[in-house]
Structure formats: C-alpha cells, structure tokens
Amino acid sequence: MNYFSNLSPDQTALATDLIFRQFVPSIDGFGEILTWDFEAFFLTGVNHPDSQDIFAFTGTAGATYDIFSKSFFDPYTLLLFDDQGKVIAADDTSEPNGSDHIEFIAPYDGTFYLDASWRQGFTPDSKSASVVVYEDLDTIPPLTTASDPIVTAFSPANAAIDIALDSNIVLTFNEAIQRGAGQIILKTASNIMIETFDPAFSGNLTILGQTLTINPAKDLANNTHYFVTLNSGVIKDLAGNSNPEIKSYSFTTIATTPNPIDRIFNWGESHFSDLLPDHVESFDVFGYYARLYGNGNAVGEQNGNIYFYDGGANGTGEIIWVGTTDDFMPFAISAGF
Numbered sequence: 001m002n003y004f005s006n007l008s009p010d011q012t013a014l015a016t017d018l019i020f021r022q023f024v025p026s027i028d029g030f031g032e033i034l035t036w037d038f039e040a041f042f043l044t045g046v047n048h049p050d051s052q053d054i055f056a057f058t059g060t061a062g063a064t065y066d067i068f069s070k071s072f073f074d075p076y077t078l079l080l081f082d083d084q085g086k087v088i089a090a091d092d093t094s095e096p097n098g099s100d101h102i103e104f105i106a107p108y109d110g111t112f113y114l115d116a117s118w119r120q121g122f123t124p125d126s127k128s129a130s131v132v133v134y135e136d137l138d139t140i141p142p143l144t145t146a147s148d149p150i151v152t153a154f155s156p157a158n159a160a161i162d163i164a165l166d167s168n169i170v171l172t173f174n175e176a177i178q179r180g181a182g183q184i185i186l187k188t189a190s191n192i193m194i195e196t197f198d199p200a201f202s203g204n205l206t207i208l209g210q211t212l213t214i215n216p217a218k219d220l221a222n223n224t225h226y227f228v229t230l231n232s233g234v235i236k237d238l239a240g241n242s243n244p245e246i247k248s249y250s251f252t253t254i255a256t257t258p259n260p261i262d263r264i265f266n267w268g269e270s271h272f273s274d275l276l277p278d279h280v281e282s283f284d285v286f287g288y289y290a291r292l293y294g295n296g297n298a299v300g301e302q303n304g305n306i307y308f309y310d311g312g313a314n315g316t317g318e319i320i321w322v323g324t325t326d327d328f329m330p331f332a333i334s335a336g337f
Contacts, residue, residue: 004077007054007085007113015056015113018042018133036066041132042116053116057133059106062140067102068095071129073119075100081113105139138248148244149173149237156251163253165221169214169228175237176209182231186216189225189250199234218279223255258337261289261301264325267332268299275312301325 018040040057059065069078069091078100080089091100100117118129153172156163169186179199186194195216197205206213212235220226227250233242258266262282269276278294285292288300288307298309304325310316 004079004087004090006087007081007115009085011054012056012081012085012113014052015054016042016052018055018057018131020057020133020135023134035064035136035138036134037137038135039132040135041130043128043130045128047120047127053118053129053131054113055116055131056111056113059108059110059112060135060137060140061106061109064103064105064136064139066134066136067104067114067131068134069100069114069116069118069129069131070098071116071118072098072121072126074098075119076117078102078117079115080104081115083108083111083113085113147237147239147241149175149177149235149241150244151246154249158249158251160251162255163220163251165219165253165256167220167253169216171212171214171230173210173212173235173237173243177207177212177235177237177243179205179207180233180236180242182234184214184231184234185227185229186214187227187229188221189227194226219281220253222258223253225252226250260329261325263332263337264301264306264328265291265299267328267335267337270335270337275308 020038020040023036023039042055067078067080069075074097075091078091079087080102082088089102089104092102095101102114106112114131114133116129116131120127120129150173151171152174155170155172156167181200182198184197184199184205186196188194195204195218197214199205204215204217206215214228227248228246229249230243230246232245235243259282265276265282266279269279275295275297276291276293276299280291280293282289282291284290285300288302290298290300292298293312295313296311296315298311300307300309300319306322306325306328308320308322310318310320
C-alpha cells in the first residue's frame with residue numbers, strides 16, 4: 001500500500017459520516033440475506049469534487065465489511081484507511097467496470113475512512129455516484145467465558161443437506177443445561193418465520209442432560225433451507241451462565257415428490273383454509289386415504305375420487321363427492337404443490 005497516499009488531518013476532519021441502519025434485502029436477495037446485517041450508504045446525482053468523496057464509518061472488531069463504490073466511469077481506486085488515515089486496503093478488482101469493491105474484517109472497534117474515488121461523467125445524466133458499506137456481524141467471535149454453555153454438536157450438522165422432513169433438531173452442549181429466557185426461532189433462508197419456541201412454556205423443547213431437542217410442530221417443508229437461531233440466555237447451565245447467541249446454524253431438507261393425493265390435499269388447505277384450517281398428516285381410515293381436521297371436517301380419497309366430510313360446526317354430517325384426482329391435480333401442480 002506504500003504507493004497510495006495517506007489521508008491528511010484536514011481530509012479526515014471533513015469526511016462525511018456514513019450511518020448504519022438495518023439491512024433489508026430485496027425480495028429475491030437470497031444470498032444477501034445470509035450475510036449482511038446493516039448497511040450505510042451515500043448517493044449523489046450532482047457534481048461531487050474529489051475533495052468531498054471521503055467518508056467515515058464506525059466499525060466493530062471481527063465484523064466483515066463489503067464496500068462498493070460506483071460512478072459513471074470506473075472509480076480511480078477505492079481506498080480504505082484506519083483511524084489514523086493510513087491506507088489499509090484497496091479495490092480488489094472483483095467488480096465490473098464502473099464499480100470498485102473492498103472486503104475486510106475490522107481489526108478494532110472504531111473509525112475507518114474510505115475514499116470513494118468517483119469519476120463522474122460530464123453530462124447531467126452521468127453524474128450519478130454512490131458508496132455503500134455492508135456490515136456482517138456473524139463473523140464476530142462470540143464473547144464467552146470458560147463457564148458458558150457452548151454447543152459442541154448440531155444434528156442435523158451445520159450446512160447439511162438432504163435432511164429428512166420429520167427430523168428433530170438436536171443441540172449438544174459442553175455441559176448440563178436448563179431452560180433460560182428468550183426465543184429459539186426456526187425460519188427459512190427467505191426470512192419466513194416458521195415457528196418460535198419459548199423455553200419457559202414450549203412443550204416442543206426437551207432438555208436432557210447436555211442435550212436440547214427441538215421438535216417442530218409440523219414436518220419440515222420439502223427442499224427448503226432452514227436457519228435456527230438462539231437468543232443469548234435462552235439456554236443456561238446449572239450455575240445460571242447463558243449460552244452465546246447463535247445466528248448462522250442452517251441445514252437444507254431433502255428434495256422429494258409428495259404423494260399425489262397429499263399434493264391435492266395441500267392445495268385444498270391453501271385455498272379453503274376456513275374449511276380445512278390446520279395441516280394434518282394423512283392416514284388410512286375406513287377405506288379412505290384421509291385427513292381429519294381440528295374443526296371436525298375431513299377430506300379423503302378413494303378409488304381416484306375426492307370426498308369432503310362436512311363434520312364441522314353446523315355441518316350436515318354428510319360425505320360429499322367433490323371431484324376426481326384428475327380434476328384437481330392440475331390445480332395443485334400449477335400452484336406449486
């Protein structure tokens with residue numbers, strides 16, 4: 001880095017502050033949601049002198065930062081400086097023309113500076129330029145003491161694939177544990193909340209010695225990437241010490257093709273939730289392949305025909321023929337079931 005100039009005291013004093021806010025990924029931002037937690041950015045559409053494209057932000061030791069600088073022409077060279085104005089990183093040339101990028105892990109808590117090095121165009125519609133800093137806190141080493149309860153084994157293993165849909169989630173700690181306070185969250189990689197578990201009340205959590213078993217209320221979905229997060233303090237050891245927060249444990253379920261009749265039943269539940277309010281398992285009953293719902297209703301299949309049992313409140317108690325599997329399968333397929 002010796003061939004780049006350090007910042008002067010005047011440049012650091014005039015740097016524009018970048019303030020972090022919660023990162024909200026785009027709807028299709030699958031990859032991004034797995035990493036970035038916060039973002040800070042500056043946008044301009046007017047001529048910006050070179051002396052005014054110096055920025056400052058506050059970093060956290062151990063966090064990973066992705067920095068992007070974009071302008072009409074390729075930026076000269078995006079540069080990163082420490083709190084003394086000394087160059088510590090430069091554009092890694094990974095981005096296409098018109099954009100520079102730096103990825104680094106902060107070595108300390110405190111201020112960092114960057115030179116966006118924009119090269120704006122000469123016409124009004126070529127003045128657009130931006131700098132954005134994304135922050136990923138997952139790489140910060142957990143603050144633990146020798147007595148903290150630490151997970152030593154995950155089942156399914158972290159990042160495992162082809163996991164059975166009826167699997168429990170088992171965490172083994174380094175010592176005997178007990179219930180704490182907070183939340184355990186099961187969600188998809190698309191940030192869709194599936195289930196939350198309160199250790200004080202949930203009957204779907206079992207603790208035995210050093211082992212925590214999480215039994216989801218419903219089977220896991222087919223071919224889905226799941227994350228399990230634990231708040232700090234949700235699990236304690238017998239002395240009352242809290243577990244560190246867990247945010248990045250994940251696994252992916254097996255890709256299987258459901259039973260054709262179950263695909264129709266699943267579609268029916270999604271379209272007639274007032275009649276079929278809860279997702280239940282299918283089983284053989286009285287010659288039907290059927291599902292019995294909590295409100296008293298039921299659906300069943302027999303010899304390629306689909307039937308509805310009107311057994312709910314104010315129901316007729318009749319078994320009603322509603323169509324054939326050939327009638328309903330196209331609807332289930334088109335809806336993604």
